[in-house]
Amino acid sequence: FDSSKITVIYVLGGPGAGKGTQCANLVKDFGFCHLSAGDLLRAEQTREGSQYGELIRTCIKEGTIVPMEVTIKLLENAMKAELERKPRGEGWADGKGRFLIDGFPRKMDQAVKFDETVCLSTKVLFFTTTEEVMLSRLLERGKTSGREDDNVESIKKRFRTYANDTMPVIQYYASQGKVAEVDSTVAIEDVHKAAREVVLKIFA
Numbered sequence: 001f002d003s004s005k006i007t008v009i010y011v012l013g014g015p016g017a018g019k020g021t022q023c024a025n026l027v028k029d030f031g032f033c034h035l036s037a038g039d040l041l042r043a044e045q046t047r048e049g050s051q052y053g054e055l056i057r058t059c060i061k062e063g064t065i066v067p068m069e070v071t072i073k074l075l076e077n078a079m080k081a082e083l084e085r086k087p088r089g090e091g092w093a094d095g096k097g098r099f100l101i102d103g104f105p106r107k108m109d110q111a112v113k114f115d116e117t118v119c120l121s122t123k124v125l126f127f128t129t130t131e132e133v134m135l136s137r138l139l140e141r142g143k144t145s146g147r148e149d150d151n152v153e154s155i156k157k158r159f160r161t162y163a164n165d166t167m168p169v170i171q172y173y174a175s176q177g178k179v180a181e182v183d184s185t186v187a188i189e190d191v192h193k194a195a196r197e198v199v200l201k202i203f204a
């Protein structure tokens with residue numbers, strides 16, 4: 001993708017930190033196209049004829065990362081579809097495609113590959129809170145979400161993968177000066193205000 005035609009923000013943070021919730025708010029503010037890697041994988045998992053269904057189901061339940069080729073292809077296709085749908089950038093004030101890539105990249109290999117072969121991000125929005133807070137949010141959501149990974153065993157595994165695989169990605173982008181950290185412990189609307197400030201600066 002031509003980086004003069006798109007603005008990409010990676011949205012990272014632990015499981016249940018509030019990435020999806022805040023992306024929905026930022027879509028309303030700035031007209032982003034919100035692409036959640038987890039949502040794309042869950043859709044692919046149930047798509048008839050997908051050869052990756054079982055692989056994705058196992059990885060999600062075990063809290064491990066699906067091989068990057070699968071996720072990168074899904075994201076790339078979704079970005080292409082959005083740009084074809086809006087050839088003149090309707091709704092994007094500067095005419096550039098605006099993408100929030102949520103929950104990706106969460107392992108170094110994905111980060112390097114995506115940066116090298118798909119596009120570079122302008123910023124990384126990094127939502128932080130404690131494991132205790134994340135656990136209680138996910139268990140609460142698990143009562144109704146139907147997500148196979150919203151149970152204590154899977155959540156513990158997701159925390160481990162996050163610490164081992166995703167934290168190095170955040171450090172990598174921090175060393176490039178791209179990371180904006182937002183405390184997501186507070187009320188949804190307060191997190192939203194802080195996140196909006198970060199994005200406002202990008203489009204200023």
Ligand code: UP5
Nearest residue numbers: 015016017018019020021037038060065066103137141188
């Ligand atoms: N909530 C949110 N904010 C709140 C606040 N400020 N105060 C009080 N409550 C708040 O929020 C979680 C819950 O908390 C909700 O009920 C919300 O109302 C409440 P949400 O916004 O959904 O948090 P989010 O960070 O999006 O949590 P999510 O569970 O989606 O994060 P994960 O990163 O674990 O899940 P994801 O879908 O990204 O990935 C799932 C799996 O897919 C991974 O474990 C992995 O196996 C696989 N995957 C890959 O293999 N590769 C990838 O690149 C991406 C995913």
Ligand code: MG
Nearest residue numbers: 019020036038
């Ligand atoms: Mg999410």
